[in-house]
Amino acid sequence: MTEGLLWGMPVIGYLFLAGVGAGAMTVSASMYLRGGSETRGMHVDTARYGAFLAPIPIMVGCGLLIFELGSFEVGNWLKWLNLYKVINLSPMSIGTWLLTVTIGVSVVYAYTYVHNAPGLPDDRRYALRRALSWAAVPLGVATAVYTGILLGAMPSRPFWNSPILALLFLVSSLSTGVAVILLARALIHRKDADSGAERHFEKSGYILTASDTLLIGFEIMVIFLFLMFGYLTVGDVKEAVQVVLAGGSLATLFWLGFVVIGLVVPVLVELYYVMPKLLYHREYVAPRGVEIVVSVVVLFGGFLLRYIVVIAGQITGPVGV
Amino acid sequence: MSQVNTGSGVSRRNFVKGAGAATAAGLGVAALPRAARGAEADGKPNYGMLIDVRRCIGCQACSVACKAEFDVPLGATRSWVEYIEKGEYPNIGRSFLPRLCNQCNHPACVRVCPTGATWKRAEDGIVVVDPDICIGCKYCVHACPYDARFINPVTGSADKCDFCLHRVSQGLEPACVETCIGRARVFGDLNDPDSEISRQIASNPVTVLRQGQGTEPNVYYIAADHSDEHDVAHRGRYVDVTTHRREEARR
Ligand code: SF4
Ligand code: SF4
Ligand code: SF4
Numbered sequence: 283m284t285e286g287l288l289w290g291m292p293v294i295g296y297l298f299l300a301g302v303g304a305g306a307m308t309v310s311a312s313m314y315l316r317g318g319s320e321t322r323g324m325h326v327d328t329a330r331y332g333a334f335l336a337p338i339p340i341m342v343g344c345g346l347l348i349f350e351l352g353s354f355e356v357g358n359w360l361k362w363l364n365l366y367k368v369i370n371l372s373p374m375s376i377g378t379w380l381l382t383v384t385i386g387v388s389v390v391y392a393y394t395y396v397h398n399a400p401g402l403p404d405d406r407r408y409a410l411r412r413a414l415s416w417a418a419v420p421l422g423v424a425t426a427v428y429t430g431i432l433l434g435a436m437p438s439r440p441f442w443n444s445p446i447l448a449l450l451f452l453v454s455s456l457s458t459g460v461a462v463i464l465l466a467r468a469l470i471h472r473k474d475a476d477s478g479a480e481r482h483f484e485k486s487g488y489i490l491t492a493s494d495t496l497l498i499g500f501e502i503m504v505i506f507l508f509l510m511f512g513y514l515t516v517g518d519v520k521e522a523v524q525v526v527l528a529g530g531s532l533a534t535l536f537w538l539g540f541v542v543i544g545l546v547v548p549v550l551v552e553l554y555y556v557m558p559k560l561l562y563h564r565e566y567v568a569p570r571g572v573e574i575v576v577s578v579v580v581l582f583g584g585f586l587l588r589y590i591v592v593i594a595g596q597i598t599g600p601v602g603v
Numbered sequence: 604m605s606q607v608n609t610g611s612g613v614s615r616r617n618f619v620k621g622a623g624a625a626t627a628a629g630l631g632v633a634a635l636p637r638a639a640r641g642a643e644a645d646g647k648p649n650y651g652m653l654i655d656v657r658r659c660i661g662c663q664a665c666s667v668a669c670k671a672e673f674d675v676p677l678g679a680t681r682s683w684v685e686y687i688e689k690g691e692y693p694n695i696g697r698s699f700l701p702r703l704c705n706q707c708n709h710p711a712c713v714r715v716c717p718t719g720a721t722w723k724r725a726e727d728g729i730v731v732v733d734p735d736i737c738i739g740c741k742y743c744v745h746a747c748p749y750d751a752r753f754i755n756p757v758t759g760s761a762d763k764c765d766f767c768l769h770r771v772s773q774g775l776e777p778a779c780v781e782t783c784i785g786r787a788r789v790f791g792d793l794n795d796p797d798s799e800i801s802r803q804i805a806s807n808p809v810t811v812l813r814q815g816q817g818t819e820p821n822v823y824y825i826a827a828d829h830s831d832e833h834d835v836a837h838r839g840r841y842v843d844v845t846t847h848r849r850e851e852a853r854r
Contacts, residue, residue: 286850288741288754352739356759361738364718374717374742435715437816438748517815521833599854600748601834603700603812603827 299343305459307336308422311415328486426455440518458584465577522598544583651821658787661699665779705820712743734760
């Protein structure tokens with residue numbers, strides 16, 4: 283559906299990947315900080331997954347953006363560097379600098395986990411990792427929010443021009459960040475002989491899944507507010523929101539693909555596994571297969587959200603001449 | 604005529620100072636209340652255009668003149684004329700709406716440009732693009748509420764009407780104005796109360812396009828038909844708009 287649009291797959295891919303990377307970095311750093319102040323934080327293994335997962339999607343996403351530039355299409359391959367000659371109040375300019383810092387921090391943050399034995403007291407990169415964790419949380423949040431502000435800055439694009447879009451992207455980024463960590467854990471983790479480490483692993487799994495339940499619940503609320511105010515208002519925004527409401531050209535994809543498959547199904551499955559521990563303090567157990575499927579579905583939902591929003595914003599506009 | 608880029612008449616600015624200069628320039632013209640921007644304000648012109656739709660016959664001579672003046676590549680347009688057809692036989696009407704960049708006082712396009720490649724000139728209020736700086740990110744194309752911009756497939760940069768800066772700076776009229784057989788287009792200095800454009804604006808009911816977008820256009824219309832298919836559809840009336848652009852829908 284993206285043929286003929288100014289911003290197509292590269293931009294959709296960028297919004298999704300930068301969101302996943304920023305989310306994974308935020309989640310990793312907060313898990314690390316939450317794990318306690320000793321050298322070996324309780325969630326350090328999980329935090330390490332997030333730290334390794336964060337930089338690549340952000341960098342690939344930014345790389346994709348370059349393919350969408352008019353200058354690149356006509357063979358000016360390095361003209362995008364002009365972005366670094368100026369800093370102004372354009373969201374894209376601020377975003378460029380923000381992403382540059384975020385990429386730098388995410389790479390060094392990941393490095394603090396490399397070939398290191400974070401469990402041992404002689405962990406030399408402990409101080410650096412801890413300091414970067416404090417930077418990674420706000421930077422990840424800012425990057426995720428920024429993707430929404432980038433689109434939201436234009437009154438000429440009423441579908442995007444909503445203060446809640448940035449919040450929606452933030453919540454979705456965190457949720458897909460959790461999902462990508464859960465997915466990597468489920469695919470890579472081998473059972474640890476040390477039962478203490480294994481218990482920590484299960485505990486991190488529970489915290490991640492429980493957080494994701496909360497995040498998706500919140501995301502459903504934000505989507506509801508987005509649509510409800512679009513429906514209750516008049517003029518440009520009301521007209522624009524029609525594309526995802528009954529009869530709109532993106533309605534099926536939005537409701538069936540994003541809302542039902544991308545949000546409602548995973549949140550129900552997660553609730554099913556989280557509830558026994560939450561309510562009755564039973565042991566938390568989730569089969570690998572379920573974790574994998576749920577994570578993939580959440581990531582799919584996050585992608586669809588960007589896909590639908592990017593298209594919807596471009597096929598609608600102000601009414602009247 | 605060979606390719607004339609938008610930037611050809613633009614005095615090249617110090618690149619790094621660019622952002623600040625562009626912002627200051629934009630504010631210098633735009634932030635003042637209308638009354639304070641009179642002829643005596645600073646003696647600088649503020650160019651505008653008045654299009655008297657009653658005199659337009661939809662011949663597209665302006666579109667052609669503009670294309671020829673700038674060698675605008677196939678499929679792209681700096682200026683175009685929309686046909687607006689309304690009603691059911693026998694009660695039907697058709698009117699024309701010539702379109703171009705509005706050289707806005709609050710240009711939405713300038714506000715979003717991350718490289719400082721586009722700015723509103725302090726000396727005459729014309730909004731220009733420097734294709735040597737522009738990276739073609741398309742942000743401004745999205746931000747303009749009038750579809751006035753496009754990415755030039757030859758330069759890969761944003762492009763749009765620049766009020767024929769290279770002609771105007773030589774004391775000539777823009778190509779589309781000069782060619783208009785109905786004299787529907789009037790170009791001039793809005794800061795000069797005695798200019799023809801100022802006199803006509805003062806003595807006629809005029810409108811601008813999409814006023815609600817807060818851009819404060821400098822292109823005025825007499826008797827423009829502001830009906831839009833999307834808006835009018837709810838009332839069950841037939842309206843059909845032909846834009847004569849490659850992207851056929853207004854958005
Ligand atoms: S009409 Fe569009 S391109 Fe022209 S100055 Fe206004 S916002 Fe910018
Ligand atoms: S396309 Fe060019 S002029 Fe437009 S916002 Fe991007 S860099 Fe600026
Ligand atoms: S003023 Fe010049 S560039 Fe603008 S529409 Fe007319 S001919 Fe084209």
